[in-house]
Amino acid sequence: MCARQAAKRAHCPYSNLHVGAAVRCADGSVIDGCNVENASYRLSICAKRVALFTAISQGKRLIELAVSCIDATGDAAASRIPHAVRRLPSGDAGTAAKQGRGEHRWCGNKAT
Template sequence: MKIPPHPDSLQFLLSQAAEARRQAYAPYSEFFVGAALLCSDGSIHRGCNVENASYGLTQCAERVAIANAITAGQRHFVALALSLTKAGTPCGACLQVMQEFAPQLRIILGDETGKWVRETSLPDLLPQPFGFVK
């Protein structure tokens, strides 16, 4: 899927995240998350969170979307929209994975109603990421 070229592109990306959220499996936390990742070629890759009774095995929506994009051959990410049932931000593990591929990633956070929307960036949420100096 590609993002249409119009002024409401970020709203479209957020709507794609909301659609992905409807597929989330979160019976334990009831914290449903959908993600839509915009790549530099205009393609969009979605993901949703998939919980497990053993919480450490839970897959976050952000990492599922990134894995879907990588599986499709994408490596250049522009923006990530998240649709959440409650206000929040990505976890530290997801932020570090984002850092690996898109250190300047734009992040759009929105609730399920579309009333709460916040735009931020990866450097704002993860100012001192882990990394090896080359």
């Protein structure tokens, strides 16, 4: 639910894909983020990285990552994220599970 709410805040004038992400942390907190696009593509940032990097910068231990693309017609929300999650210092998340159209969740080392 938090990922879907965050997707509504996305700034995506180029892709028109509203993506939100939410990280559940070991202390019970939830950190969310949305995609922010820029005319200079390299300055854009995806929702998953916003949520993950914000959690890491706050010293949180990651438990779970949920992603939602409210405009998805396929797997638009899932690109490159399993690799990014595995490379984070506190990333216990490892496996992707498709939750529904445009929604994914990473948790532990098992799909949920």
